[in-house]
Amino acid sequence: MKKLLLLAAFLPLMAVAQDKGMHFEHGSWAEIKAKAKAENKYIFVDCYTTWCGPCKYMSANIFPQEKVGDFMNEKYLNVKVQMDKTPKDGEDVKKWYADAEQIDKDYTIRAYPTFLVFAPDGQIVDRQVGGADADMFIERCAASLDPAKQYYPQLAKYKNGQKDTAFLRKLALLALDKYDQANAEAVAKEYISQQKDLYTPVNINFVAKFTQSSKDPGFDMFLHHADKVNKVLGAGKAEAKVMEIAAREEVYSKLRPQESAPDWASIEKTVKAKYPAIAEELMLKTKIQYFSYMKDADNAVANIVAYMKKYGHKADPQALNEYAWTIFEKCNDQKCIEEALEWSKRSFKDNEYPAFMDTYANLLYKAGKKAEALVWEEKAMNKAEGDEKKNYEATLEKMKKGEKYWN
Numbered sequence: 001m002k003k004l005l006l007l008a009a010f011l012p013l014m015a016v017a018q019d020k021g022m023h024f025e026h027g028s029w030a031e032i033k034a035k036a037k038a039e040n041k042y043i044f045v046d047c048y049t050t051w052c053g054p055c056k057y058m059s060a061n062i063f064p065q066e067k068v069g070d071f072m073n074e075k076y077l078n079v080k081v082q083m084d085k086t087p088k089d090g091e092d093v094k095k096w097y098a099d100a101e102q103i104d105k106d107y108t109i110r111a112y113p114t115f116l117v118f119a120p121d122g123q124i125v126d127r128q129v130g131g132a133d134a135d136m137f138i139e140r141c142a143a144s145l146d147p148a149k150q151y152y153p154q155l156a157k158y159k160n161g162q163k164d165t166a167f168l169r170k171l172a173l174l175a176l177d178k179y180d181q182a183n184a185e186a187v188a189k190e191y192i193s194q195q196k197d198l199y200t201p202v203n204i205n206f207v208a209k210f211t212q213s214s215k216d217p218g219f220d221m222f223l224h225h226a227d228k229v230n231k232v233l234g235a236g237k238a239e240a241k242v243m244e245i246a247a248r249e250e251v252y253s254k255l256r257p258q259e260s261a262p263d264w265a266s267i268e269k270t271v272k273a274k275y276p277a278i279a280e281e282l283m284l285k286t287k288i289q290y291f292s293y294m295k296d297a298d299n300a301v302a303n304i305v306a307y308m309k310k311y312g313h314k315a316d317p318q319a320l321n322e323y324a325w326t327i328f329e330k331c332n333d334q335k336c337i338e339e340a341l342e343w344s345k346r347s348f349k350d351n352e353y354p355a356f357m358d359t360y361a362n363l364l365y366k367a368g369k370k371a372e373a374l375v376w377e378e379k380a381m382n383k384a385e386g387d388e389k390k391n392y393e394a395t396l397e398k399m400k401k402g403e404k405y406w407n
Helices: 002-019 029-039 053-062 066-075 097-107 134-143 151-159 165-177 181-193 201-209 219-224 226-233 237-254 264-274 279-293 297-314 317-330 334-347 354-366 370-383 386-401
Strands: 042-048 076-082 114-118 124-129
Touching: 029 042, 029 076, 042 053, 042 097, 053 134, 066 076, 066 134, 076 097, 097 114, 097 124, 114 134, 124 134, 124 151, 151 165, 165 181, 165 201, 181 201, 201 226, 219 226, 219 237, 226 237, 237 264, 237 279, 264 279, 279 297, 297 317, 297 334, 317 334, 317 354, 334 354, 354 370, 354 386, 370 386
Parallel strands: 042 076
Antiparallel strands: 042 114, 114 124
């Protein structure tokens, strides 16, 4: 009896705790829209999937917070809509299948979580993409209540004929931020077509955001006028953009790891014909990625060494660290390891990232320089936090014991 009494006393406390966060409606989409209209409240729709990490984070850590609940429950009717289907779905999820499909079709949900905002009359007014901390989430949701900051009314102005350049530029960037790719590209194309000089700093920065394929208007700028682009974006940025697009269109699209080996000769022939100035560098970089993915250590190492020999001066810190780590894991040739030590040390000369320092320490250890390795692994450990710190502690112990912990 005492246990039952204690439980009865505790239940109200549980209810209070659960009431602190956001309240989510459980009716049909039609019922929720009718309720919003009757109460003159906006509708907040959390479009999530069961596999989305940020979605789970928002549900577990942000939505239950009291300050989030205080704001959202006053201003919105809140709805959760599962966008994927699983065998474990309950009836409450299944009854939303048709509406979820229609929402996806109408508003092109391509990233999760996506939050849709509807006015009390049921018209879509805004969208947000991605998770946020509590304060940022509240700030974004407050902005979605402000007609001057809502996305869809701005898009409606465009579709109704507003086409001045200042408006087009602002709307294109807003559409990009809202993950509305189709409208972002369409508006950007109209803005670019109205510009007499695309090489102003403002326009170069704008064009860079909307150049994702060789068919985009800005591609020619990056390919044939790299000097002008680099003056604004920085050294090598134009070439990097061209290489990224060329790799995606001419190499990655031809690679099918699950099928037979790639026809490298045919791919290289096409790349050389279209992009002779960057063909060799492009082929080496893409082969590194392909053979690393395929766990073909010999070919991955061979291409890394060849790339670094000729283009190593272009490698950024991230690439330097990745290549050095691959050498640590896959190469037992001492000359190769010594070369990788130089790349690795270069990777953290400006910023001492613990992970990059750990790579350097591991290479030192594999090269037989145990005393130096211990010093650098301890430095990496002291700069690291959480699980990363624990991993470096474990590596340090293995080094002290003289263990061999690579293949």
